[in-house]
Amino acid sequence: MIRKKLLLLFALLPACALCAQKQQDLTAYVNTMQGSHNTPEFSHGRCTPLVALPQGVNSWSPVGFSYVGRSAAGVGGCGIVLRPLTEAPSPETATATVDTASIVGRPHYFRMRTSDGILSEMSPTERCAVFRFTYPRRSEALLALSGEEMGGVEADAAARCVTGYVIRRSNVSQAADKTWFLLRFDRDFTVDEDRKGGTLLLRFGRGGTVGVQAAVSKIDARQARVTFGRELEGKRFGEVCEAARERWNGMLGRIEVEGGTPEQRRTFYSCLFRTMLRPAQDYETDAEGRERFAYDGEVYEGRYHVNPILWDAYRSLFALHNIINRAEEERYVQSLMRTQELTGWWPSGHVMIGNHAISVLADAWAKGIRTFDPEEALGRYYREITRSAVDTLNNGDYNREHVRGYGRLGFEDYFAMGYIPYPQGTDRVMETTSKTIEYNYDDFCAWRLARMTGNDFYERIFARHIYNYRNVFDPADGFFKGRDREGRFDEDFNPYEWGGPFVEGNGWQWRFSVQQDARGMIGLMGGEEAFRRNLDELFAVRADSVLHGGYGYRIHEINEAVAGNQGQYAQGNEPCFHVIHLYNHAGQPWKAQRLLRESLTRLFNSGPEGFPGDEDGGAMSSWYVFNAMGFYTVTPGVGQYVLGSPLFDRVTIRLENGRKFVITADGNAPDRPYIRSATLNGAPWTKNWFDHETLMAGGELRLEMSGCPNTERGTAPEDRPYSMSDPE
Secondary structure, three states: OOOOOOOOEEOOOOOOOOOOOOOOOHHHHOOOOOOOOOEOOEOOOOOOOOEOOOOOOOOEEEOEEEEOOOOEOOEOOOOEEEEEEOOOOOOOOOOOOEOHHHOEEEOOEEEEEEOOOOEEEEEEOOOEEEEEEEEEEEEEEEEEEEEOOOEEEEEEOOOOEEEEEEEEEOOOOOOEEEEEEEEEEOOOOEEEOOOHHHOEEEEEEEEEEEEEEEEEEOOOHHHHHHHHHHHOOOOOHHHHHHHHHHHHHHHHOOEEEEOOOHHHHHHHHHHHHHHOOOOEEOOEEOOOOOEEEEEOOEEEEOOOEEOOOHHHHOOOHHHHHHHHOHHHHHHHHHHHHHHHHHHOOOOOOOOOOOOOHHHHHHHHHHOOOOOOOHHHHHHHHHHHHOOEHHHHOOOOOOOOOOOOOOEOOOHHHHHHHOOOOOOOOHHHOOOHHHHHHHHHHHHHHHHHHHHHOOOHHHHHHHHOOOOHHHHHEEOOOOEEOOEOOOOOEOOOOOOOEOOOOOOOOOHHHHOOOOOOOHHHHHHHOOOHHHHHHHHHHHHHOOOOOOEOHHHOOOOHHHHHHHHHOEOEOOOOOHHHOOHHHHHHHOOOHHHHHHHHHHHHHHOOOOOOOOOOOOOOOOHHHHHHHHHHHOEEOOOOOOOEEEEOOOOOOEEEEEOOOOOEEEEEEEOOEOOEOEEEEEEEOOEEOOOOEEEHHHHHOOEEEEEEEEOOOOOOOOOOHHHOOOOOOOOO
């Protein structure tokens, strides 16, 4: 057992171990500690063991018991920290350690005991949380309250309340936002007048239990009081916990899995939990019932969502919500349009590449969501990609060389030449080959949205660019490469070298990065046999043959790719999410089935080392959920799912329209990953894909699994999934 020292700083987390079970309690399968053991050199998820309601406005975590707001690698939250103590903090005070065996981490409840004997518990509501701290009988019962730039603090001992605010600053722009808080306690307290270091110390006497109710608001102090009255007034810890448990069971129950091992079910539901946290709602309801949200110091009417990093999430997270959480996805795409309206930019995460909001919108439209104006979306996208962040956001808060999150860096060269030159494009644009490829995919999504909606004007505009990926492909050796302004490919290219023209990868991983046009890649590489050999080679070459290249050191993604030991394939990072499924496009689906089963069983678990890389705010978890069910969304923007190898004997997807889609895998076993035959609603099914309409209509996909590959099934051209170059 690994014992870790943890600061007892709890970020409003829920806890309730005594909830009565009236039905199958799926929350018991969830371990919120999944992916929480990480170092700067290696990520097992970089997850926070938080508690929240599904897509809840707020989330809370044991970083101390603190309000964190969001969860994704590379993105900060904000800090309101409650720290239970048995003695006043001082430089000489030893930090309490956590008894890891005492930890219970569920979506609705968190509990842990520390070496000073304190038992800490928490449970969430939509915008609030409740805590319960149980102290040793003879010790002092203290709570230290602190926060980022905490101010306006008022302690009302008679009312047993503390109010104030913290200021959270973006770790990208340093923009400041206030969050007001209201804390109510169930015991009398005195206030330590020594507030050095911005900490308020509350004394509750000797031992016993201290209950805390916490409400926050990004609007103002009055709204915090309104929210407190609506969500917490008169409610006990157990009531809050039970309500949260029921809410989570309702959401987790939208996918029921049968078969597999207990550990596989724990991993599945722990991942499903992560997918249901984002995109988080970010609005509040005032005393008059109006929905409002705060943005950039102003308050607006309506609903809003916190956007995950779209470079990660567009690949799988939103596609999953389009199946199991459509009502919320319908609201989210409206929020996505509102974000662009307020800021002038689509959200991108500020630290990655591409303009992937258009992928989310195109995928939503392809799957029947009609809550946005597609012509308006296309117009805004066109304006987005014909501007550059360094032209409009270079306000002194950004390092000009490393801004890459807004607009389309290098758009002048991309449109004029069909690619962004390397080693140096316009305005010192970095990662030029990756940008060319991902810009190309986004333009494909815009082209698809225009075609689906009969918009000839934008269809013609984007049709000019949908094959730009070809311009950075070197037919001499079959790799995508950097290409200079004169059209020469990088003479120093080494496919094992990370960085340079690539983002978070090397030439091997980016070789198969055109998810929307496998047929086009097959043609570029010299035909199907050559493409298959190249795919085989990706998984066969040495995993440890890597060079840190332009990064100057071994970034953690390199270490994770090596540890995965699947050649140069990197399951731990997004550019490879679709790659295994390309065997379906090349007439060898059985190879995809074997490799997917290997990745699912060897690289994921429900523990603190549960992921093969950053979980990235639901992206990695949704990849697992999809593929464990037996299918995946290879090309968002196309209403199609590609078959893999289901981990479970039976999967039941309960749809919001009241129907069910069932995937049954007869004869499934660890050594039987191959699909021998399939039927869809009782009729033979030879295709390696099915469409979204089929899934939403309900029915059954029945697979006969085998220990031997069926090299005949799914190999005909008509059985292969969508490729842009295929005739329509």
